[in-house]
Amino acid sequence: MELPAEFISKYKKLLGDEAPAFLAAFDGTVEKGFRVNPNKAVTPAMTAKMTERIPYSPIGYYGRVNGNAMEHLAGAVYSQEPSAMTVGEFARPELNERVLDLCAAPGGKTTHLLSYLKQTGLLVTNEINPKRVTALGDNVERYGALNTVITNAAPDALAKEFSGFFDRILVDAPCSGEGMFRKDPDAVQYWTPDYPAECATRQREILTEAVKMLKPGGHLIYSTCTFAPEEDEQMMAWLLKTYPEFELEPLTKTAGMVDAKPEWADGNPELAKAVRLFPHRMRGEGHFIAKLIYHGETAAKPKRTVRDELTPANRQLWQDFLDKAGVKHFPPLVLQAHGDQLYGIPAAMPLTRKAKVFRSGILLGSFKKKRFEPSYALALASDAIDLPKIAIDHDQWQKYVHGETFQLATAVKKNGFRVLTCDDLPVGFGKVVGSTVKNFFPKGLRFLATPDNTSL
Ligand SMILES: C[S@@+](CC[C@H](N)C(=O)[O-])C[C@H]1O[C@@H](n2cnc3c(N)ncnc32)[C@H](O)[C@@H]1O
Numbered sequence: 001m002e003l004p005a006e007f008i009s010k011y012k013k014l015l016g017d018e019a020p021a022f023l024a025a026f027d028g029t030v031e032k033g034f035r036v037n038p039n040k041a042v043t044p045a046m047t048a049k050m051t052e053r054i055p056y057s058p059i060g061y062y063g064r065v066n067g068n069a070m071e072h073l074a075g076a077v078y079s080q081e082p083s084a085m086t087v088g089e090f091a092r093p094e095l096n097e098r099v100l101d102l103c104a105a106p107g108g109k110t111t112h113l114l115s116y117l118k119q120t121g122l123l124v125t126n127e128i129n130p131k132r133v134t135a136l137g138d139n140v141e142r143y144g145a146l147n148t149v150i151t152n153a154a155p156d157a158l159a160k161e162f163s164g165f166f167d168r169i170l171v172d173a174p175c176s177g178e179g180m181f182r183k184d185p186d187a188v189q190y191w192t193p194d195y196p197a198e199c200a201t202r203q204r205e206i207l208t209e210a211v212k213m214l215k216p217g218g219h220l221i222y223s224t225c226t227f228a229p230e231e232d233e234q235m236m237a238w239l240l241k242t243y244p245e246f247e248l249e250p251l252t253k254t255a256g257m258v259d260a261k262p263e264w265a266d267g268n269p270e271l272a273k274a275v276r277l278f279p280h281r282m283r284g285e286g287h288f289i290a291k292l293i294y295h296g297e298t299a300a301k302p303k304r305t306v307r308d309e310l311t312p313a314n315r316q317l318w319q320d321f322l323d324k325a326g327v328k329h330f331p332p333l334v335l336q337a338h339g340d341q342l343y344g345i346p347a348a349m350p351l352t353r354k355a356k357v358f359r360s361g362i363l364l365g366s367f368k369k370k371r372f373e374p375s376y377a378l379a380l381a382s383d384a385i386d387l388p389k390i391a392i393d394h395d396q397w398q399k400y401v402h403g404e405t406f407q408l409a410t411a412v413k414k415n416g417f418r419v420l421t422c423d424d425l426p427v428g429f430g431k432v433v434g435s436t437v438k439n440f441f442p443k444g445l446r447f448l449a450t451p452d453n454t455s456l
Pocket residue numbers: 102103104105106107108109110127128129132154155172173174175202206
């Protein structure tokens with residue numbers, strides 16, 4: 001791979017004897033990895049692929065998965081470069097926490113956080129770029145999240161809404177991406193000797209806002225996919241100097257991870273608690289991760305949380321749907337209709353005015369004239385909801401994702417909406433009439449599936 005001359009000389013100087021191995025790694029192969037969603041079923045195809053564990057993630061495996069496979073579309077697996085999994089592991093939230101993923105699209109870390117929150121607490125996942133937020137929405141939907149609000153806001157707008165609110169904030173910062181050169185060679189063309197310093201300016205702005213949103217005792221996790229000291233150790237040195245209320249927490253280094261390098265910043269030995277991932281030392285791309293605890297005070301204003309907003313007529317249509325489906329225990333979400341669409345919002349979500357919300361919880365479905373039609377998202381979130389389900393096989397699944405009506409081997413006794421499951425994974429809704437399944441797979445997602453193009 002052709003690297004810029006200034007890049008080579010910079011790292012020769014910084015790395016000394018280690019530089020030849022570092023530079024040679026850019027011509028090495030890129031490791032593929034995937035994570036398994038611990039909140040969904042494991043299919044036989046997944047078991048066959050889960051052969052080589054990633055040592056630092058109990059849910060991570062080396063290997064490639066197919067984005068068109070049933071398991072991927074149903075949110076049971078997520079394709080992620082192995083080094084990137086360290087971030088979600090070090091950021092691992094406790095159950096019931098309020099978590100912010102500030103720079104979140106396309107959702108690699110967000111889905112990792114969801115795996116550990118297990119539908120509890122609140123995850124606010126934010127992406128500033130209106131184009132990239134759509135992919136984040138798709139991945140949150142696949143993971144079947146009931147505890148997530150997606151925002152599309154600048155960090156300063158969020159900070160006005162969430163002062164002192166979060167137990168844990170992940171800043172997976174936009175960076176110069178040097179650690180991804182091997183995976184994405186196009187990234188090299190954006191690099192100039194000044195680029196890391198330009199990125200650092202933006203990172204300081206983002207961190208300044210992130211700090212305002214942490215609770216006392218809360219955790220801040222900062223990560224980049226670059227080797228640039230300006231964006232890594234020097235950024236943390238700046239943070240510790242500017243906000244002495246922060247303390248770095250030691251991260252356990254395994255599988256080739258190494259201490260961050262205080263000598264690449266102001267020499268503060270504390271900086272060694274953070275971690276560096278170098279491709280010549282481990283099976284993955286370049287990353288930097290630091291975890292900090294906040295001992296400061298933040299003036300958290302008590303905020304009113306979201307409230308139900310539903311007309312009596314719409315509430316009745318929703319209740320009729322639940323009754324007909326025989327649902328006895330629906331998760332305690334706040335219900336709001338936006339136009340004809342019904343959303344279920346996590347109850348801990350505060351009322352917000354200044355930050356643009358992309359999706360305020362899970363889309364449960366839409367109100368038609370005299371009935372309620374459940375959404376694809378509700379089917380994908382139905383693992384722990386007692387909605388009526390019916391198992392289909394792989395041939396039927398292929399017909400389903402192509403938008404076809406298909407037949408069951410035996411007719412059902414009671415017609416109506418059923419969550420279709422394939423190898424125990426919810427894959428969408430069908431409306432069953434006798435032995436005929438009418439197709440409710442979203443039109444925009446339909447594709448011609450074959451055993452070849454959908455095998456995991
Ligand atoms: C490294 S990527 C995030 C990757 C993501 N966390 C994942 O795991 O899939 C950084 C993100 O920060 C966003 N970003 C760019 N400028 C930003 C800013 N000023 N504030 C917040 N986010 C920003 C980018 O659009 C990009 O999606």
